[in-house]
Amino acid sequence: MDLSCAIVGTGVIAGFHAEALAGRARIVAATDIDAAALDAYASKWSVPSVYPTLDELLDHEKPDLVTLCTPPGLHAPQAIACLSRGVSVLCEKPPVLSLAELDAIEAATGDAFFATVFQHRFGSGAARLRGLIGDPRLGRPTTAVCHTLWFRPDEYFAVPWRGKWEIEGGGPTMGHGIHQFDLLLSVLGEWTSVVAVAARQAKPTATEDLSAAIVTFANGAVATVVNSVVSPREQSYLRFDFEHATVELDHVYGYADHNWRVTAAPGHETEIASAWAAGPSGVASGHKAQFAAVLDALSSGTAPPVTLRDTRLTVELIAAIYASAFTGASVRRGELTTDSPFYHRMDGTGAPWN
CATH class of the missing domain: 3.40.50.720 (NAD(P)-binding Rossmann-like Domain)
Structure with a gap:
């Protein structure tokens, strides 16, 4: 077509x-x-x-x-x-x-x-890991780390729409860390609750420049998620701990196969190496990989990835991080309905520092 x-x-x-x-x-x-x-x-x-x-x-x-x-x-x-x-x-x-x-x-x-566009889902490393979810060789997921530690100079925010709730919707939780924790969600699935903090540490913005959250998943895994634009040594780091292996991704703005590392628990080295080696390889994360999948879907008349349902899981987590950070309460998935100010704006009734 x-x-x-x-x-x-x-x-x-x-x-x-x-x-x-x-x-x-x-x-x-x-x-x-x-x-x-x-x-x-x-x-x-x-x-x-x-x-x-x-x-x-x-x-x-x-x-x-x-x-x-x-x-x-x-x-x-x-x-x-x-x-x-x-x-x-x-x-x-x-x-x-x-x-x-x-x-x-x-x-x-x-x-x-x-x-x-959530292109980090489409590298072969992410596909390989998702293919192993539920595999007894890895065992069940227990904990995870998802850190987007980036840096943006003050002049970056001179662009009129940056750093403003009304135009950008939020700070690094909304526009920077979103790629990493969307990948986290694509691996671990539905989240159930979050507790979070957010702060404006240094940047000339109306939005936060740092947030940190603890996210609990339906499968019992617990993840820490940090989103920052005040970190001079930039790093995007995800770590998934399973019963029998740790899987890590260390990059900044995009990854290839060499950015992934797998460490087996003692006594599980052979089966973990075999499981990881059997997965797909050779595809870097990026627009090209996702666009190929989107165009293939459109050609066949099916819904292209990432669907509205997938997107909602990620956007709802963003809203919940802000809601928890600004109210001091734990927020459960599904709690932010139309009667919540955080359903209508990510800053709800307004950021504390404003």
């Missing part, structure tokens, strides 16, 4: 989309409010049609897929505009500013699909 795609927002991330689509789908149109950036993108990637607004693009084009590369505050209205016309959407993270927006997107889907 010859798939067509339109790009909304032609900043840096849109270049990753174009690279991932190359050879798999035609980019038939693009739009951006910055005319110069739009023209430069169209020239670089041989995009035949450009439009000043998404509405005009949708009036003239009917692509198989629209990818959203715009600031987070625009994602929900843009996704709804596409879905209401029967056009499927692949959206950059964070996909929404709130659970309310995610539910509004779900209500608009109809026959079209909505998927979120």
